[in-house]
Amino acid sequence: MSLDKWDERFIKHAKEVSSWSKDRTKVGAVLVRPDHSIVSVGFNGLIPGMDDSTCLCDREFKNRIVRHAEENAFWFGRHEPSFEGYTIYIYGWPGPCGTCSSEIGMARLGRVVGAFNSIPNNDWLPSIEAAFKQLDEVHIKHETYQEHNDYETWYERNFDYERKIS
Ligand SMILES: [Zn+2]
Numbered sequence: 001m002s003l004d005k006w007d008e009r010f011i012k013h014a015k016e017v018s019s020w021s022k023d024r025t026k027v028g029a030v031l032v033r034p035d036h037s038i039v040s041v042g043f044n045g046l047i048p049g050m051d052d053s054t055c056l057c058d059r060e061f062k063n064r065i066v067r068h069a070e071e072n073a074f075w076f077g078r079h080e081p082s083f084e085g086y087t088i089y090i091y092g093w094p095g096p097c098g099t100c101s102s103e104i105g106m107a108r109l110g111r112v113v114g115a116f117n118s119i120p121n122n123d124w125l126p127s128i129e130a131a132f133k134q135l136d137e138v139h140i141k142h143e144t145y146q147e148h149n150d151y152e153t154w155y156e157r158n159f160d161y162e163r164k165i166s
Pocket of ligand 1 (some may be wrong): 068069070096097098099100101
C-alpha cells in the first residue's frame with residue numbers, strides 16, 4: 001500500500017488534531033467515510049470537567065481514565081448509522097491499542113492507518129501489537145507510516161514489535 005493524496009491530507013489532519021491534546025503523549029484520530037468526507041475527529045484527553053493540570057500529572061491515574069483519540073472520534077461520530085468500510089487515521093502512535101482496535105472491529109471499519117514520528121514511551125507497545133494481531137484476524141487492513149523528522153515525508157514500515165523495542 002502507499003499513501004495517496006487523501007491519505008496524506010488525513011494524516012496531516014490527524015497530526016493537527018493530536019496537537020490539541022494537553023497530554024504529554026499527543027494522539028489524534030480522524031474517522032473518514034469512503035467518499036473522503038470526515039465523520040469526526042478526536043484526541044486523547046480527560047472527560048470535560050476534569051482538571052487537566054493536576055490529573056495529567058499523575059500518570060498512573062491518568063492512564064486508567066484517559067480517553068483515547070479513537071474513542072473520542074467514535075463518540076463524536078456516534079450518530080453515523082454505520083461505520084462499515086470506513087477508515088480511521090491515527091497520528092502519534094503506530095496503531096490503536098487493543099481496546100480501541102476492538103472498537104474498530106465492532107464498528108467494522110475497513111482500514112486503519114497509523115502514523116507517527118517517534119514513540120514517546122514503550123508502555124503501550126504490547127497493546128498495539130495485540131491490536132495488530134486482532135485486526136489481522138478479522139481482516140481489517142492496517143498500515144503504519146513513520147514520519148521522517150518534521151518534513152512530513154512518510155515512509156511505510158512494517159511495524160515490527162520485537163525490532164522496535166530493541
Ligand atoms: Zn486506545
